[in-house]
Amino acid sequence: MDEALLRSLTPGVLALLVRRGADFAAAEDAVQEALVEALRVWPADPPRDAKGWLVTVAWRKFLDQARADAARRRREDLVIQGPAPGPTPSSDDTLRLYFLCAHPSLTSSSATALTLRAVGGLTTRQIARAYLVPEATMAQRISRAKRTLAGVRFDRPGDVGTVLRVLYLVFNEGYSGDVDLAAEAIRLTRQLAAAIDHPEVAGLLALMLLHHARRAARTGPDGSLVPLAEQDRGRWDTELIAEGVAILQAALARDRLGEFQAQAAIAALHADAPRAEETDWVQIVEWYDELVRLTDSPVVRLNRAVAVGEADGPRAGLAALAALDAALPRHTAVAAYLHERDGDLAAAARLYAEAAQQAPSLTERRHLTRQAARLNARLRR
Template structure:
């Protein structure tokens, strides 16, 4: 199957789950049956999908569901109910996808369980693919997904959900990055596009804009050998200008609604970076102003940490260090930000020491290597 066809199949997965649930299947059984139908589609469609791919998936998934029900002799009462297969006809046009977004991001689920269930039910990914993307054993991921499905088993698709929780889960998917055969950042973009088509909420479009603007910089973010390239050193000719322009257009439309949210504010910061053809052209004063808006919305220490970096660029390293002064040094990336600001202020010895401290606690290999090189560079320059 071509990549395009695979994307089509996965985009239909949540709609098919919704149809099965409406016909009487519980969520867990419907999701399992749809996964089997997706595998059958990969095996049987070849390069030519059927005329009505959704109807094909509904038919196959419903039959798989009936097979499972019929094989459970202890549940004959339920068999009598679901064995009355609906007569052939058009596939219902009702789309329960938005309800599935709420279900998969249910408040009772942990963030890791919610992201896994979202990728399974809405992304149409297999357990193996999700496990590889999260760098955990397949058995571990299977248990995580099974527990999540049991947790939401009795939740109706019609139950109102919290859109902010859905957006937070998609944000977590995006920040997982990519590993194995599944690119989670690209998957988050696809799911955010799908969600944006279902609701006109400005924060949904702000989140999609944020994803697109960050994704546009991805080709310049690492060297062929895997080394990280910080934003101020990236080759901006490698940035995807079409993706960035789409993101800026979505952001402008969202901001025009005059209902500012944190994802719109983050996207506005990313847009200011995208607008600068050279790092020297970055409007750091505006970046600081948007961080002020973001901190006012969230109060997040992480956003205040990033604001200190912007202050350091706009007003100098000393000003950035003053903005950093009342933050907890235990924050992730605190030592790295402090090192950068000390370097901006000309305190090279302190900067080198702090880069080394930041490298020692870094959790990702590429980040640790980058920070180690920064410390070595300053020590070399000083010596």
């Protein structure tokens, strides 16, 4: 049984049922039942048209449930006609499903979970393990998302930006459990890029590839965090970098700049430097200026302060930082780094210790604690 094939077919089958009038939750249940049936039947009797088989079985499951459930009688007018015999036509159904799962009525956590379930074809258990929550908790989250979408009419184009933000949230979860969410996000974004010709979709794919190329060098043998400047660049995946840069260049050539293209351009400049000392920080600051113009995001301004500190010196970076809200996530860690660069080791050590207490993850907390200990050891000499 080719589980990868089933996962790749799932979103198209689900979207086709939704387009034919099935409620999202009922359609998703019917597709899951069809997948169980496929796992039982296909090993002994594989179909010639796998997608057509799944559509036929899922549609039958949906009809059976619709007729059996008195509360859904009103939908029967929509489902009297079954799918026509013959090959299942190819359409933009998967793209419609991306937009539906990123519906603005859903929270970010619900949208990411539903995208992984409906578009990615992952099981509730796999998604729960990836997010390190109990399976029952994730099942409730997905059920709430499906209830929220009950009765939603999808009769106008969705927001590409919302879809991209959901996919980027999935990517940033990285790896945990038995599902590599970073790789899964790349797979889904490749699928989206094949379905829609949009420079920001290409920009997000390029950004993911460029970040993913550095993955092997991001942690030490003991699992400790390795900052970008200290990473072994020989461990970076040059093929992913080349692919990401090529995709980015093609997107930028269309002259429709968006935030993901700008972020990818910054990642490409980091990837282009053979050594950390050769990083083109002046150009990176220019790209951050573009990002500020596009997003006016405080987080972007925080990252820009780091780049300014590298391009124009730590005091210029501290001046840029002073204009920002000190309550911003990682503000204290950035201040610690810039004070160390400026030679104020006592202030840097104190700020690293404070930042460790605020760190969102154990890995980051340990890294910042080690930074504080390193500087305190130097101060005692």
